[in-house]
Amino acid sequence: MSKTEELLHTLEQEGKPALIGYFPAGYPTVADSVEACVAMCESGIDILELGVPYSDPVMDGLVIQVATEQALTNGFKLSMFFDLLREITSRVSTPVLVMSYWNPIMQYGVERFARDLKAAGGAGLITPDLIPDEAADWIRFSDELELDRVFMATPSSSQARLDQVARLSRGFIYAVSTMGITGAREDLDAKARSVVSGVKSTKTEVPVCVGIGISTAEQVTEVNSYADGAIVGSVFIKAYRDGGIEELKKTVKQLKGGN
Amino acid sequence: MTEKTHLQDQNGPYFGEYGGRFVPESLIAALDQLEETYAKAKADPSFAMELDELNKTYVGRPSIITEIPKFAALAGDIRVFLKREDLNHTGSHKINNVIGQALLAKRMGKKRIIAETGAGQHGVASATAAALFGLECVVYMGEVDTQRQALNVARMKLLGAEVVAVTTGSRTLKDAINEALRDWVANVDDTHYLLGTVAGPHPFPTIVRDFHSVIGREARQQMLDDYGFLPDVVTACVGGGSNAIGLFHSFLDDENVALWGFEAAGEGMDTMRHAATLSKGKVGVLHGAKSYMLQDEDGQTIESHSISAGLDYPGVGPEHSWLKDLNRAQYFGISDDEAMQALKALSQTEGIIPAIETAHALAGVIKYGSTLAPGSTVLLNLSGRGDKDMETVGRYFGFLE
Numbered sequence: 001m002s003k004t005e006e007l008l009h010t011l012e013q014e015g016k017p018a019l020i021g022y023f024p025a026g027y028p029t030v031a032d033s034v035e036a037c038v039a040m041c042e043s044g045i046d047i048l049e050l051g052v053p054y055s056d057p058v059m060d061g062l063v064i065q066v067a068t069e070q071a072l073t074n075g076f077k078l079s080m081f082f083d084l085l086r087e088i089t090s091r092v093s094t095p096v097l098v099m100s101y102w103n104p105i106m107q108y109g110v111e112r113f114a115r116d117l118k119a120a121g122g123a124g125l126i127t128p129d130l131i132p133d134e135a136a137d138w139i140r141f142s143d144e145l146e147l148d149r150v151f152m153a154t155p156s157s158s159q160a161r162l163d164q165v166a167r168l169s170r171g172f173i174y175a176v177s178t179m180g181i182t183g184a185r186e187d188l189d190a191k192a193r194s195v196v197s198g199v200k201s202t203k204t205e206v207p208v209c210v211g212i213g214i215s216t217a218e219q220v221t222e223v224n225s226y227a228d229g230a231i232v233g234s235v236f237i238k239a240y241r242d243g244g245i246e247e248l249k250k251t252v253k254q255l256k257g258g259n
Numbered sequence: 260m261t262e263k264t265h266l267q268d269q270n271g272p273y274f275g276e277y278g279g280r281f282v283p284e285s286l287i288a289a290l291d292q293l294e295e296t297y298a299k300a301k302a303d304p305s306f307a308m309e310l311d312e313l314n315k316t317y318v319g320r321p322s323i324i325t326e327i328p329k330f331a332a333l334a335g336d337i338r339v340f341l342k343r344e345d346l347n348h349t350g351s352h353k354i355n356n357v358i359g360q361a362l363l364a365k366r367m368g369k370k371r372i373i374a375e376t377g378a379g380q381h382g383v384a385s386a387t388a389a390a391l392f393g394l395e396c397v398v399y400m401g402e403v404d405t406q407r408q409a410l411n412v413a414r415m416k417l418l419g420a421e422v423v424a425v426t427t428g429s430r431t432l433k434d435a436i437n438e439a440l441r442d443w444v445a446n447v448d449d450t451h452y453l454l455g456t457v458a459g460p461h462p463f464p465t466i467v468r469d470f471h472s473v474i475g476r477e478a479r480q481q482m483l484d485d486y487g488f489l490p491d492v493v494t495a496c497v498g499g500g501s502n503a504i505g506l507f508h509s510f511l512d513d514e515n516v517a518l519w520g521f522e523a524a525g526e527g528m529d530t531m532r533h534a535a536t537l538s539k540g541k542v543g544v545l546h547g548a549k550s551y552m553l554q555d556e557d558g559q560t561i562e563s564h565s566i567s568a569g570l571d572y573p574g575v576g577p578e579h580s581w582l583k584d585l586n587r588a589q590y591f592g593i594s595d596d597e598a599m600q601a602l603k604a605l606s607q608t609e610g611i612i613p614a615i616e617t618a619h620a621l622a623g624v625i626k627y628g629s630t631l632a633p634g635s636t637v638l639l640n641l642s643g644r645g646d647k648d649m650e651t652v653g654r655y656f657g658f659l660e
Contacts (some may be wrong), residue, residue, distance in 0.1 A: 011324055055559040056433065056545065059283050065427055078557040103544045109559035115335040129281050129544075156288035156447060165284070180445035190567060 004047060004095045004123050004148050004171035008207040008228050011046060017095055017224035019256045021037070022099065022233030025078075025084050026053055026076030027067045030203075034087050036240055036248055043249040044256035049126060051079060051232065052100035059128040060087075061183030067241070078108055082120040096146035097148055097171065099126040100230030101143045105138075114141035124148020124171050130169045139168060150174050153199050153208070155191035161249040162195075166204035173199055176225065183234050185213035188252040196227045220255050230255075266511035266587060271463035275584060277577030280442070280460040284548040289447045296367050300473065301469075306362065313358050314473065317391070318348050321477045324485065324638075329608040330621070331637075334361070334628025341641040342478045342506060344638070345613065352474060352502045352645030353384040353455060359470035361388040364451035371395040372451045375439045377432035377498070378410025378569030378616065379405055380643055381401035381455030385422035388453075396420040399438045401431035404568045411647050421623040429562040432572045436546050456499025457576030460547030464576050471505025478638060479509045486616040490638035491631065494519040497537065498570035498591060500579045502642035507588065520579065521623035524592030534563035536575040537583050537590040546573040565649065566595040567615040569643075597622040599655050602645065614643035615651065 007158045021040045027033050037048055051069035053076050060068070089096055096118060105113045105125075119127065124147040126178035130138065132151055142149045149169025153162050153175065165173055177195050179190035192210050199208045210223045211231030223230040232255060270505075280290060281615040293514040300306040307391040314320035316534050322343045331627040344352035364372055372394050376382030389396030395622035396416040398415055405412050430433035436459075457464045457471075471556050482489055493510050495503035497520040510516045533539065540551040543558055552572035554562040565571040599613060601622035606612045614622060620639050628637065646654065653659030 055428065056437050058437050058546075061441075062427075069428070072559065103554070103560075104558035106544055107541075107554065129547075131280065131282070131284055131287060134279050134281055152284040153561055154283075154285040154288075156594070158288065159286070159289075161287065179442050190299060239450065 001150050002171045018046045018229030020047040020229050020231040021050055021236055022049040024051035024053055024068045024071055026071035028070055029074050030080050030084055038091050039245050039249050040252050041094040043252035048094050048096045049099050050096050052104055054101040059181055061181045062256050063237050064182050067237050079156055080212050081118045085122055086120040095123040096125050097124050098122055101129045110137040111141050118145045126150040132164050148202050152176055155195055155197050162198045163202050166199055167200040169206050172207045172209045175208050175210045193226055217255050262453040271459045271465040274578045274581035277550050277551050277580040278461055281544045282460045296363050305555050318354050324481045327609045329606050334625045336633040336634045337628050338629055340638045345375050349384045349387050351380040352379045355473055355526050356387045356467050356470040357384040360453045361392050363620045369451040373397045373439050373442050374453045375435040377407040382617050383411050383414045385453050386415040386418035390418045391592050398422050399435040401426055401435050402426050403430045408568055411624050412451050429576055446630035456501040458499045458574050464578055469614055471501050472508040474505040475509030489516055492517045492519055492637040495640035496521050498572050499575035502640050506640040520588055521592040521593045521619045523570035524594045525564040526594045527594055532564035534565040534570050535592040535639035536652050548577045550580045551567045551575055552656040569616040593619040593622045615648045616647050619640045
């Protein structure tokens with residue numbers, strides 16, 4: 001079984017909430033992003049979602065767009081990515097999943113990306129614009145290398161598509177809480193619960209984590225009451241942007257502590 | 260023996276290896292709904308009747324063919340014919356697709372349409388259809404384009420649309436599409452994304468092509484009826500590729516008809532400042548489809564450059580990528596200056612002011628017409644009129660301060 005899945009199951013058995021934290025590689029610089037990611041892991045996130053900056057991030061709100069644009073402006077290149085990942089995985093034991101839009105991976109080569117990801121200690125890949133229908137190569141190489149493969153389940157997905165996502169995901173399933181892009185929202189959509197129950201009705205063993213719009217400790221607690229983890233991104237970037245690494249650590253602790 | 264397959268019959272999701280649906284899962288239900296609605300509409304004679312009636316009484320179809328002998332003389336011993344899409348309501352071919360998709364939006368019960376626009380022609384056409392059908396309309400336009408196409412911004416606002424200036428990324432058409440996709444992800448229940456070109460995820464490349472294929476269907480018949488022959492060359496400018504596919508489609512299986520597409524070479528094919536996606540790009544995924552695109556070795560999209568806002572796009576429709584690889588169509592680059600000189604030439608030889616986009620095809624005929632045998636015939640899609648470009652043109656030639 002995937003180590004990510006084992007970890008999420010263990011947390012659930014122990015009655016502890018799971019917190020998955022996103023941060024973009026190379027933001028604001030490569031070295032800074034390593035320190036920020038390590039700090040997030042040491043402050044209590046259970047899984048790190050490490051973003052690959054991309055020029056056309058259609059699934060991301062303004063906070064992440066601006067951060068990843070800055071990473072690219074400051075010279076982030078894919079050739080630096082696996083060293084950056086290796087440094088994080090050598091310093092912390094937290095599973096690291098990479099979140100990347102598809103074109104950078106296609107250009108790097110799907111097989112080469114998968115092998116380099118594995119070699120650098122990465123746990124797997126979250127693909128916001130790659131649906132299972134288009135993912136034959138990635139499915140093949142992630143099976144061969146036993147990498148996590150996170151597809152998305154959304155409020156508009158049919159039950160047949162939820163079945164497919166459940167069957168083909170490994171590590172966890174990314175349940176999109178509301179119709180929209182990343183960014184903090186005050187009210188979490190009731191739709192999140194229905195997506196999770198739709199996925200759970202497939203009897204999948206793969207954990208289901210909820211993301212998009214989560215910004216408070218209360219929301220993290222609430223999501224963990226019916227799902228297997230909460231995914232948080234924009235709030236961490238805002239904290240880092242406005243208050244540096246200390247504010248980032250404080251925010252992780254707040255969201256993880258549930259108070 | 261197997262029967263020869265017809266290029267014309269190729270529909271999405273894939274054109275060869277190109278096309279597909281590289282989009283967030285959130286949009287799949289809406290794309291499925293659109294595909295299903297379109298399939299039902301195609302099978303329903305009342306849809307075709309309604310579209311034909313609007314084309315006749317609102318758009319002004321069929322558009323005419325004009326032969327331009329004085330312009331043709333600049334290109335050698337050839338004859339050149341224009342398919343006059345500039346005479347359509349709203350001044351370009353864009354209205355063909357917009358009317359069709361607005362009818363589909365109505366069938367889906369969607370009350371709100373969103374659109375991206377570069378030159379503003381698709382935005383104006385969308386705002387027009389929204390006014391006609393009583394739909395709410397939001398148009399995303401790169402901030403750079405709102406400045407160089409200010410007149411079209413005013414037209415859209417007058418028609419009742421909201422125009423959102425996009426200030427992220429390169430602030431041009433590519434970023435307007437990103438923002439429209441984000442809006443659609445959030446509002447997919449009540450909103451139809453009225454995509455304006457033959458790019459994007461399936462089924463858009465097929466649907467948009469089908470609504471524009473009226474151009475080639477009419478033109479092919481008009482050539483046969485009025486002149487008694489098919490042209491040797493059929494040509495159009497290519498940005499995303501909608502007017503070109505619209506004209507090409509009816510000729511795809513006419514083996515003796517050459518297809519020429521002219522892309523924007525901007526400041527030159529050997530500079531970094533161009534929009535020649537098919538000539539200089541590599542295969543990748545942009546805005547939901549696999550196709551040629553301008554990108555660096557990391558797969559980051561490279562900003563395109565063209566004096567023409569409508570061609571200033573680093574991607575291209577997947578069917579064009581397929582036609583290029585099959586060698587069925589050939590694609591060439593035309594620089595800003597070549598296009599501007601051709602724009603002036605058509606205006607002064609024939610009294611027709613084309614859009615700067617269209618002028619790229621006119622320049623292509625001047626540039627490559629001499630390679631044709633004497634007496635050859637060329638059919639060119641005059642995809643839009645140039646009124647919107649008068650400020651750019653006036654400054655370029657020094658008519659305006």
